[in-house]
Amino acid sequence: MNESVLEARNRWTIAAVGGCGLLLVLLVLLRLSAPTVPLAGPRSSHPKATVQMARPDDADLLLKAETELRDLRPLFLPTDRNAALPEPRIEPGRTFHDNEMPKLTFTEAEAQVSRNLPPVVMLNGQPVAKATPADALSPNKSELALQGFGRADPRVAVFSPRGGYVEVTALETGSRVLGETLPVTARPPVDKAWAPVEYIAAVDAAGLVSPLVVTVGSRVDEVDAHFRDYLAQTFRIGERLSSGFYRISVAP
Numbered sequence: 001m002n003e004s005v006l007e008a009r010n011r012w013t014i015a016a017v018g019g020c021g022l023l024l025v026l027l028v029l030l031r032l033s034a035p036t037v038p039l040a041g042p043r044s045s046h047p048k049a050t051v052q053m054a055r056p057d058d059a060d061l062l063l064k065a066e067t068e069l070r071d072l073r074p075l076f077l078p079t080d081r082n083a084a085l086p087e088p089r090i091e092p093g094r095t096f097h098d099n100e101m102p103k104l105t106f107t108e109a110e111a112q113v114s115r116n117l118p119p120v121v122m123l124n125g126q127p128v129a130k131a132t133p134a135d136a137l138s139p140n141k142s143e144l145a146l147q148g149f150g151r152a153d154p155r156v157a158v159f160s161p162r163g164g165y166v167e168v169t170a171l172e173t174g175s176r177v178l179g180e181t182l183p184v185t186a187r188p189p190v191d192k193a194w195a196p197v198e199y200i201a202a203v204d205a206a207g208l209v210s211p212l213v214v215t216v217g218s219r220v221d222e223v224d225a226h227f228r229d230y231l232a233q234t235f236r237i238g239e240r241l242s243s244g245f246y247r248i249s250v251a252p
Contacts, residue, residue, distance in 0.1 A: 163187040164250050166231070171200075171245040178240060182250075186234070188226040194218040196251040197227060203246065207238030212248065 056064040122128075124135035163186030168178035188194070198216035202209040212228045227250045231237045237248065 164227070164252055166235070166237075167249045167251075168237070168241065169247045169249070171247055177246065182235070186227075186230055188220075188223045190220060190222045190226075192220050192223075194220045194223040194252065196249055197224055199228065199231070199248040199250075201237065201241070201246045201248055203238050203241045204243045207236075208232055212237075215247075 054060070054063055056067040058064070123131035126135060161184050163182040163184045165181050166178070167176065169175065170177050195218045196216070197214065197218040199212040200215050201212050212232060214224050214228065217224050231248065231250070
């Protein structure tokens with residue numbers, strides 16, 4: 001019984017000491033402020049505060065630049081920085097071209113440099129400037145008159161009959177290797193109109209490696225088969241070319 005009483009008394013003693021410590025800490029933290037102490041000496045001895053307005057003029061360039069930088073008037077009021085200039089107006093009676101017109105010392109008639117040149121086009125033996133409407137209808141034919149109307153002699157190229165035209169292009173370089181006209185006997189045995197036909201050929205030292213392969217047909221199967229056999233057997237295309245790959249075109 002005595003031990004329990006002593007233990008309880010010790011707990012209360014420790015709690016009381018801790019509470020006193022906390023109370024002292026609170027008194028230190030929450031203590032009242034010290035009373036104000038008036039300054040020694042009369043008040044008239046201290047100088048009075050004055051405010052001076054600095055004017056941004058040419059005397060202080062740094063202050064002037066800073067004032068222009070912090071000036072907010074260009075954001076709201078029209079100034080020389082944000083106000084648009086009025087649209088230009090044309091003065092009545094004169095234009096810009098009137099001021100820039102060249103001032104010639106001679107007339108347009110005097111500026112005709114072609115009057116001393118020989119005439120280029122003649123109508124009925126006279127220059128065009130001096131010709132009359134009757135001269136344009138003259139039956140006499142001139143060498144230079146009315147050639148644009150088809151009165152000149154037509155020039156028609158005469159083509160000899162042929163069975164076709166073969167052209168060979170190397171696939172490696174894209175250059176033309178062979179171009180030759182086929183005889184009349186090479187014509188296909190059909191009367192239908194046909195378009196140019198193209199083949200792909202693979203050639204080695206012995207000749208064609210395989211039969212010609214049609215890549216673009218002539219829209220007539222008989223023509224494709226005819227020229228494929230003709231070029232390989234009769235024309236001997238494999239013996240005319242070196243080793244490589246070629247594109248062969250046959251046109252009418």
